[in-house]
Amino acid sequence: MIKVQQEDFDVSAELAALAAGNHGIGGIVSFVGLVRDLVGPDNAEPALRAMTLEHYPAMTEKKLGDIEAQANARWPLEASLIIHRYGRLEPGAQIVLVACAAAHRQDAFDSCNFLMDWLKTEAPFWKLEETEAGEDWVDSRASDDAAAARWQAKPDRAAE
Amino acid sequence: MIKVQQEDFDVSAELAALAAGNHGIGGIVSFVGLVRDLVGPDNAEPALRAMTLEHYPAMTEKKLGDIEAQANARWPLEASLIIHRYGRLEPGAQIVLVACAAAHRQDAFDSCNFLMDWLKTEAPFWKLEETEAGEDWVDSRASDDAAAARWQAKPDRAAE
Amino acid sequence: MKILYFAWLRQRIGVAAEEFDLPADVTTIDDLVGYLTAKGPGYAKGFAEPQVIRAAVNYEYVPFDHKLSNNDEVAFFPPVTGG
């Protein structure tokens, strides 16, 4: 399931809905992405005031649906969920939730990891950071491209 | 943080407490283990009625603390949490929550995966299954030993 | 055709979307980038480094030699930074 929304989400409620009535699920791996202040907890004056996520709605829905379908084709998942927020978010706010439910835990770990890597490189979102110095668009990271590329090169782990 | 308890847990509340006030966290990976009925969602009469988790309290606290410390020594984590329940649990019930919070997502994924693998092979818990056919102790799985062993053989992924 | 711009490309060009008929000599994304670059200084600044711009046609990523049709929805944007 795909949800692109401005509102915050409740992880417990989302996981409960994902697993509801399906007792074939042995484990759910989830990733919650948070707005980092980029300075660390010890700094009294965080550099980041907020970040605004812009996206391309029609394409976002399509691409998130595509990568979710790919994960479901590649791993035997019982259920999956991607929630991605847009709009203005302050440090500590939840940005994204990806959850994968499977009979066996490694399938849930690998598919959730895969979804995050692809989401980072394929989903049309852009982050505008507000700091004391002004506003700036976040640059993409080469490490994210490398993380996504490893799913093309590497064969799947043997099934348990 | 380690919690060994009979009561259920609320994932949202636990993750919120884990991340509270720490804006250096970029992502939290969590694993929630559920009681599977072992038959699958399409079967009208699940084989499993319940499972009872027995443990060795003093050793459980020590071993969970040890593996949490190992994960924190191996990956740069901002926070980590292991909750493991004991007692009688019915299909669909939550058994375990492992959550790892880090600045970068791959550290959170790898450390959570590591903690689950080690927990499966090192934490002194035993599952007694109740089915229509009676009671039976769950056997350990060779795949769990193999999953834990890979963390000894494999070098860590390069830092992002 | 409909054209959308996002993030700093939208800011530099100064519009989020525009619609016009595909000019006769514009058959690929490459051609379209050349055509737009000539439209004004905001466009020229936005497309100054075309190698960093990604293009999508009808919600799919496409290479710059992709052939266009007049019914297409084309989007230009910097590398994505979601998640």
Add this chain to the structure above:
Amino acid sequence: MKILYFAWLRQRIGVAAEEFDLPADVTTIDDLVGYLTAKGPGYAKGFAEPQVIRAAVNYEYVPFDHKLSNNDEVAFFPPVTGG
């Protein structure tokens, strides 16, 4: 010394814990398993396949040649199945 049993080992032996002074000829876990096996049919059944049993002394896994002292808390149990 204190000895604890868990899961099906506890069920077969019929007690969860017992305390006694370490006999003079019992110096390792191996010796202790032999001593216990001779205590009765429940023990003999529980330790029938000692290679599947894991031992812990003072909350740490130990090999069967581990040396015992009279103050130890020893635990015997089947392979763990938590998580």
